[in-house]
Amino acid sequence: MTCEFRSPAAIHSDLNTLADRLKLAKTVAIFTHMRPDPDAIGSQVAAGLALHALGITPTLVDLSPVPSTLDFLYPVQPILERISLTAEISQLAPREFDLILILDTCTKAQLERAWPYLECRKEKILVLDHHRTRDTISRLIVADVSAAACTELVVDLIDALGIGLTQDISTALLAGLAADTGWFRFDSVTPRSYALAARLVAAGAAPSRIYQNLSQRESMAKLALIQHALTNLTWLANGSIALMELSQVDFATTGAASFETDGLTDYPMMVSTTMIVALLSEAPDGLIRVNLRSKHTIDVSMVAAGFGGGGHMRAAGCRLPGPMPSAREALSMSLLNALRQVPPQEAI
Ligand SMILES: [Mn+2]
Missing domain, CATH: 3.90.1640.10 (inorganic pyrophosphatase (n-terminal core))
Known part of the structure; x- marks a missing residue:
């Protein structure tokens, strides 16, 4: 509601x-x-x-x-x-x-x-x-x-x-x-x-x-996690949508805690073409936690709500069943759809 x-x-x-x-x-x-x-x-x-x-x-x-x-x-x-x-x-x-x-x-x-x-x-x-x-x-x-x-x-x-x-x-x-x-x-x-x-x-x-x-009190593990997230960065729709993924292996290798994903979505946002950033992180129970951010009038809270989550228009979140590839697939469809709702003059 x-x-x-x-x-x-x-x-x-x-x-x-x-x-x-x-x-x-x-x-x-x-x-x-x-x-x-x-x-x-x-x-x-x-x-x-x-x-x-x-x-x-x-x-x-x-x-x-x-x-x-x-x-x-x-x-x-x-x-x-x-x-x-x-x-x-x-x-x-x-x-x-x-x-x-x-x-x-x-x-x-x-x-x-x-x-x-x-x-x-x-x-x-x-x-x-x-x-x-x-x-x-x-x-x-x-x-x-x-x-x-x-x-x-x-x-x-x-x-x-x-x-x-x-x-x-x-x-x-x-x-x-x-x-x-x-x-x-x-x-x-x-x-x-x-x-x-x-x-x-x-x-x-x-x-x-x-x-x-x-x-300015982050751990070195967090910086390593940023490195992993940027390595696992892919783009959709000509650079409009950035998808970053973190698996349980990424957390184990870096030693970062799950809350240390905070702020990671800021990095792809610095690119001029970026309209939506999605960070998909795999939880220990296999669920995929999704953090969504957007620019302009793209309402990512509606995308999140579609998967039982919620939040604000430009910052929202939800959880999807794993494994990662199927979560990515389902989310990508929904994000592409959200992008299509945007009036052409917004799509700069
Ligand atoms: Mn608040």
Whole structure:
């Protein structure tokens, strides 16, 4: 299901409802999507710190390992409880929370392992998200697809809660905003994004520290993985579509972790003819994880949705059954189709 348009006034009133419900809680579990990115963790940490400041006990739930490059987003003082569900969801079963806040996703697929736990607690779930793809996982879903990052919405929630921005909160929010906007260069960037950045820097967030942590702390294995991805690069439709592939052998040879595929799709994008980039990575279970990026008005979220995935117009993802050749075949057909939908003047 994709979203309907909500006016800024309607979203504002939804945010107030969300804040009012949160204020009545004593304990809140904060979830975000699997394979968390800086926007996911930044949103989770900032919301956690704001709730903590209100005297509410937040518990951050990790559905997959959090990359160590994001460690700097957590406050030095261990004031935020974290539960890691990377092994077994049963760890969560004995825990009950007054409310469950889900940030930066609204799809069952991205909450996967936790879904059986969440499904029978729907009335406790509140969602704050900026993605276009949506499942009915709660009755109170506050979604604003015009937000460039979920942290743009989290700051509104924090304002609605009446909590001031500390350095830790601002750092978490700016990291999410900078990462989801590619450091303020994507189409999603609006005056609101820059205004928020100015406010966060004024409140103590240091862009250079965030940049070093997010972009200059990669492993050598990651650079080797980039080498492999570029070696396994093929083109379709006269250089319009770039397909990159990473097999389990590539991960084993380089020693790179699965989350280290992040940012790889940027490389083929530098070519002028490139309209779509697809990165196909083979998971240990044989499924092929697909990351899609596009230029101009090509909607890759529709391509992803066709395979049960989702995301944004120019950044989306899905999973296909293996092996690699059949996944590549199915995906290529769909990408060529998406390319054909583009009006001729766009195809430059
Ligand atoms: Mn996001």
